Amino acid sequence: MNADLEKLQETNKTELERRGSIFNIGAPATEAVTIRDQIAVGFGDGTVRFFQSGSDPKTVKAHKGVVLSMTNYDDHVLTGGDDGRFLKISSDGNIEEIFNFGSKWVDCVASHKDTKVCSSGKTVYIWTKNKDKPQTLEHQSTVAGLAFDNKGKRLAVSRYGGVTVWKLNNNKWTASNYTWKGSHGTVTFSPDTKYIVTAMQENQIHGWRINDKADLAMRGYPSKIKSFTWVGDTPYLVTSGSSDAVCWPFDGKEGPMGRKPIVVANGGKELATFVKALNGEKAVFTGFTDGSVLLAEIDESKKPIMIRSSTGAEVSTIAISSDNSQILIGDMKGSILLSSLWADN
Amino acid sequence: MYEGGIYRTNYKEIDMENTSQVPVTVLTGFLGAGKTTLLNRILTEQHGRKYAVIVNEFGEQGIDNDLVVDADEEVFEMNNGCICCTVRGDLIRILSGLMKRADKLDAIIVETTGLADPAPVAQTFFVDQDVADRTKLDAIVTVADAVHLSSQLVDHHEAEEQIAFADVILLNKVELVEDNDIVKVNDRIRKINPFAKIIKTTRCDAPLDEIVGLNAFSLDRVLDIEPDFLESDHDHEHDDDVTSLSFVSDTPLDMDKFQDWFGNLLRTKGQDILRSKGILNFKGEEERYVFQGVHMLMDASPMGPWPKGKNRSSRVVFIGRDLDNMNLKEGFENCKSA
Numbered sequence: 001m002n003a004d005l006e007k008l009q010e011t012n013k014t015e016l017e018r019r020g021s022i023f024n025i026g027a028p029a030t031e032a033v034t035i036r037d038q039i040a041v042g043f044g045d046g047t048v049r050f051f052q053s054g055s056d057p058k059t060v061k062a063h064k065g066v067v068l069s070m071t072n073y074d075d076h077v078l079t080g081g082d083d084g085r086f087l088k089i090s091s092d093g094n095i096e097e098i099f100n101f102g103s104k105w106v107d108c109v110a111s112h113k114d115t116k117v118c119s120s121g122k123t124v125y126i127w128t129k130n131k132d133k134p135q136t137l138e139h140q141s142t143v144a145g146l147a148f149d150n151k152g153k154r155l156a157v158s159r160y161g162g163v164t165v166w167k168l169n170n171n172k173w174t175a176s177n178y179t180w181k182g183s184h185g186t187v188t189f190s191p192d193t194k195y196i197v198t199a200m201q202e203n204q205i206h207g208w209r210i211n212d213k214a215d216l217a218m219r220g221y222p223s224k225i226k227s228f229t230w231v232g233d234t235p236y237l238v239t240s241g242s243s244d245a246v247c248w249p250f251d252g253k254e255g256p257m258g259r260k261p262i263v264v265a266n267g268g269k270e271l272a273t274f275v276k277a278l279n280g281e282k283a284v285f286t287g288f289t290d291g292s293v294l295l296a297e298i299d300e301s302k303k304p305i306m307i308r309s310s311t312g313a314e315v316s317t318i319a320i321s322s323d324n325s326q327i328l329i330g331d332m333k334g335s336i337l338l339s340s341l342w343a344d345n
Numbered sequence: 346m347y348e349g350g351i352y353r354t355n356y357k358e359i360d361m362e363n364t365s366q367v368p369v370t371v372l373t374g375f376l377g378a379g380k381t382t383l384l385n386r387i388l389t390e391q392h393g394r395k396y397a398v399i400v401n402e403f404g405e406q407g408i409d410n411d412l413v414v415d416a417d418e419e420v421f422e423m424n425n426g427c428i429c430c431t432v433r434g435d436l437i438r439i440l441s442g443l444m445k446r447a448d449k450l451d452a453i454i455v456e457t458t459g460l461a462d463p464a465p466v467a468q469t470f471f472v473d474q475d476v477a478d479r480t481k482l483d484a485i486v487t488v489a490d491a492v493h494l495s496s497q498l499v500d501h502h503e504a505e506e507q508i509a510f511a512d513v514i515l516l517n518k519v520e521l522v523e524d525n526d527i528v529k530v531n532d533r534i535r536k537i538n539p540f541a542k543i544i545k546t547t548r549c550d551a552p553l554d555e556i557v558g559l560n561a562f563s564l565d566r567v568l569d570i571e572p573d574f575l576e577s578d579h580d581h582e583h584d585d586d587v588t589s590l591s592f593v594s595d596t597p598l599d600m601d602k603f604q605d606w607f608g609n610l611l612r613t614k615g616q617d618i619l620r621s622k623g624i625l626n627f628k629g630e631e632e633r634y635v636f637q638g639v640h641m642l643m644d645a646s647p648m649g650p651w652p653k654g655k656n657r658s659s660r661v662v663f664i665g666r667d668l669d670n671m672n673l674k675e676g677f678e679n680c681k682s683a
Contacts, residue, residue, distance in 0.1 A: 026447065027446075027447030028445045028446075028447070030445050043447065044445040044446050044447040045446075045447035045448075046447075065446060066442055066443075066445045066446055068442055068445075082414070082442055082443075103413055103414070103415045104415050105414070105415075105439075105442065107438070121415075121417060122417070141417075141419055141421075141434075142417060142419060142434070142435055142438070144438065160419065160421050160434060181422070182422075182423060183421060183423065183434050183437075201423065201434065201437060201473070202423055223474060224474065224475060332445075334447075
């Protein structure tokens with residue numbers, strides 16, 4: 001095991017909470033993304049706050065209502081709100097309105113290099129470099145998830161009935177449909193881009209192998225899966241939605257077909273609501289309905305470590321700074337823990 | 346197709362009792378009945394409450410309210426495609442977004458389009474766990490046009506369903522109708538739906554606190570059904586008419602027998618039973634039990650002890666089609682404890 005991880009295991013919850021800072025924002029934390037040495041968090045009061053170790057967070061009044069979606073874009077964040085605005089925000093408080101959709105919500109955002117994407121209703125809007133007018137992609141029902149592959153050549157759009165994967169060729173987007181009955185939410189490409197996976201409105205996740213559209217149904221959860229994250233080199237797709245972090249192996253030709261997942265980070269009677277990979281390690285942070293967070297290796301024989309104790313409000317976001325030094329945990333009551341992951345010595 | 350295998354867990358229900366649920370009012374009604382008038386009142390009146398209003402292509406200009414949410418009435422099937430799992434997908438998404446707001450909402454109002462079947466909206470509150478945890482269906486309010494309702498009931502089964510599903514009916518535009526015609530319309534509504542509260546209005550001028558925040562779905566009102574309407578009325582003309590049947594028993598019921606009968610009834614006949622409600626006196630139980638159903642879905646819970654000095658009688662009401670062929674009376678009688 002990695003020496004740093006060992007060091008981390010020596011610490012306990014009081015340690016991480018003791019050396020960290022706790023902020024009570026008073027509005028649910030909805031999204032968090034890492035921009036260099038800062039972590040930007042969107043809240044239910046429309047603010048985006050930039051957190052950095054050793055200083056007070058910088059508050060940007062961005063949206064009127066809820067920050068529904070957020071992603072990083074160079075050293076900015078892109079946000080979508082229930083005030084119909086799609087914004088580009090810098091940590092010094094500079095707000096650029098990319099588009100205003102009026103009373104329609106901006107449900108999802110995505111970015112790749114200098115391409116900015118958002119969805120409102122059934123339409124996806126794509127702004128490419130130096131172009132004022134967006135390209136639009138239409139769908140048969142409301143868009144519920146957006147994800148680029150790692151090269152930015154394909155854009156997965158989840159919706160009712162499946163996923164549309166748009167491929168960029170000579171500045172033109174062409175659609176390919178992946179169908180599975182039901183409503184599909186958050187979507188992700190596997191790191192090797194061989195699979196796409198969605199979290200459904202039912203208690204299951206669904207995947208497709210991209211080249212032959214083979215289906216992968218991953219079921220048995222007691223609640224909806226609100227969060228997933230890719231962990232390690234295997235890689236594992238680790239999901240929330242159960243009393244453990246459920247880790248599906250995506251190695252080999254067949255991925256998780258016919259295989260059982262590994263389960264780690266048991267939360268007892270609490271359900272996992274948010275999962276986040278620890279970059280570079282085969283380990284995952286799992287947040288639960290009571291606000292507690294466990295760090296676990298993807299190894300059923302290892303004991304997880306308590307990172308944050310119960311706050312009584314479900315964990316809604318976790319982010320790790322890009323140098324793996326800081327962790328930020330946010331919950332539905334707006335309590336934020338920002339702490340150094342590693343003991344000083 | 347290949348599967349990743351089934352993952353199972355020992356999961357205990359989360360205790361949600363401490364989480365406050367935002368009440369949701371569903372507003373239905375035929376085109377031109379006066380729904381927009383009512384929505385305008387909710388949005389503009391100084392009622393001192395914070396209401397979010399979910400609308401479909403609301404054309405009204407000049408209403409500056411960031412709590413008006415545009416929805417696309419997206420009705421779709423969940424799970425295996427059974428009718429009871431037909432829900433409003435957009436509603437699940439919008440309600441979960443609204444629950445992330447920093448400010449607390451006093452109520453949420455969901456407008457449905459004129460020809461909409463109210464079932465998917467109501468079912469959303471049963472089928473989706475996140476929605477059920479954070480919001481509760483407060484009442485289905487139907488705005489009916491006193492002038493045109495009778496003909497609409499003949500021509501459109503949606504109109505009949507909107508009356509059948511309602512907890513509250515605003516009988517609007519009564520100023521345009523003769524008194525004896527109002528009585529006729531009133532009786533026609535009663536025949537379909539004996540438990541809805543009927544409020545006669547001009548320009549939907551009922552006090553908002555009689556429309557929003559009623560706790561009507563909490564079933565207390567089952568107790569208040571006017572006795573006249575507890576007599577079953579069988580003189581409807583077509584088999585596909587929506588009618589209601591209700592039964593009363595002063596003999597305590599057997600819980601096991603009732604669960605067997607009622608569960609089986611909803612499973613097999615739930616498509617034709619639009620609404621069911623009841624308050625039950627089980628043998629050996631100190632508490633009242635209440636239930637309410639929408640098609641095949643049902644909620645039941647104890648509701649505290651019986652009021653002192655009041656008759657412990659069980660009452661059930663069914664609203665639906667083809668009720669005569671379900672042996673309801675016989676089924677209910679068989680549930681009486683020996």
